[in-house]
Amino acid sequence: MNDARVELVSWSATPALRDIRQRVFVDEQHVPPSLEWDEHDLSAVHFQLLVNEQPAGTARLLRDGHIGRVAILPDYRGLGLGNLLMREVMRHAQELGHRHLELSAQTHAQRFYERLGFIRCSEPYMDAGIAHIDMRWSADTQSQAELPPIEFVSPGSFSIHNPEQQAKRYSTHLPYQLGEQRDLIEIDEEHALAHACHLVLQARRRLTISSPEQAMWLFHRRDFIDCCEQFIATHPKGSIRVLVNQVTADFTQGHSLSSLQHRFPSLCEIRKRHPDLAREPQVYLLADDSGILMFPQALQPQGFVRYNSPDQVRRWQASFDEHWSRSLSDQGLRRFTL
Missing domain, CATH: 3.30.870.10 (Endonuclease Chain A)
Structure with missing residues (x-):
């Protein structure tokens, strides 16, 4: 969907995250509030899924590479938005240096996570009254699918010029100068x-x-x-x-x-x-x-x-x-x- 995007947000400054999890986990799935809210929310990296600039889903990434609290509001399910959200979480985790990711998946979502490259690594168990399994993703086991063979006929010899390309370096454009502005x-x-x-x-x-x-x-x-x-x-x-x-x-x-x-x-x-x-x-x-x-x-x-x-x-x-x-x-x- 062209009108959907995922952004990094602050837990304390984004009340929509709590609203989504309240509706999905506490109200819909009857997870006890004492289990839904924990101390990890203060230190986790949080993601917000927006559709037409309206909050539609959320997920969080812990410091140890554990992905959790993945939730999509009912009106936005079945549109491929969960895949968009998870791929952005995984991309950001790899950018942070994580080569291994883990999550606790509800058993009905096993196929969804398998399509993202996660592998089941536990027997089913109950968590908050819902059947779950542990799943794990590793960068070491990911490989590109082999491309089918193609027919190719050489056009003969020709010269190739590949100009050297330097990686684009990060730059900023903030209007502040070190040693000048004293504002906090x-x-x-x-x-x-x-x-x-x-x-x-x-x-x-x-x-x-x-x-x-x-x-x-x-x-x-x-x-x-x-x-x-x-x-x-x-x-x-x-x-x-x-x-x-x-x-x-x-x-x-x-x-x-x-x-x-x-x-x-x-x-x-x-x-x-x-x-x-x-x-x-x-x-x-x-x-x-x-x-x-x-x-x-x-x-x-x-x-x-x-x-x-x-x-x-x-x-x-x-x-x-x-x-x-x-x-x-x-x-x-x-x-x-x-």
């Missing part, structure tokens, strides 16, 4: 990527990132990594320092900050916070001596960015440096680098 700009999931990339592309000396594994929906994005690569290419004497609380399997997969350390070990270094030091609830990015992007609570994707706030940057840089001085190298990261 509120951001959420929808706007965070553009501002984070804008800061990175304007930095010249130093990028400091704290606790990115708690906001992989932002720092694991291919566009953000591309901007870090541009920073490294443009400023070979610059540095990227990343401090994590823990090294998860997802953090070391795909096009990630870990891959930057692997390819540019002298410019990008990732270390683990010392376990004796209290974890900071914040997630932040510092650019040079003036730019800051901050999420005060890691699990709540609402924060702010300032392009000229040297006092704040100085304070958070000092806190980061203190933790960095006692940080540890992690065995998982060392194995990845080797």
Whole structure:
């Protein structure tokens, strides 16, 4: 359908997500509210399906690659919209570096997910009074179907000229300059990527990132990594320092900050916070001596960015440096680098 699209949205700022799940799971399928609503909604990546700009469906993606809460309103079923929604979720998951995806499917939907490449991996079980099965998708098992043979007759020799094509690099067009505007700009999931990339592309000396594994929906994005690569290419004497609380399997997969350390070990270094030091609830990015992007609570994707706030940057840089001085190298990261 040409009038249907899927967008990334914030859970707290998009009440339609809750309305759809209430109608489909609680009202229609009689799932107990105590089972429908959980703490994962605050940290998950949420998707909204729109038809003629009207909310029609939703799904969510957890940090571990689990897809859930896939729901389409009754008036929009049977139109292929579930396939559109799922393919966008899967595309975004792969962009984040996930090579394995899992979901718990209602048994009647098994064929639907099989057509998307998922494989059944459990016996039926009951969940919220509904029969389910576990299903798994792996990028390693996906292959293109073989094309049928075609007849071909060579036209003879001819010259071919293939001009070199360079991959298009991410660029931003925000009207803010690092070191100039002092305004505090509120951001959420929808706007965070553009501002984070804008800061990175304007930095010249130093990028400091704290606790990115708690906001992989932002720092694991291919566009953000591309901007870090541009920073490294443009400023070979610059540095990227990343401090994590823990090294998860997802953090070391795909096009990630870990891959930057692997390819540019002298410019990008990732270390683990010392376990004796209290974890900071914040997630932040510092650019040079003036730019800051901050999420005060890691699990709540609402924060702010300032392009000229040297006092704040100085304070958070000092806190980061203190933790960095006692940080540890992690065995998982060392194995990845080797």
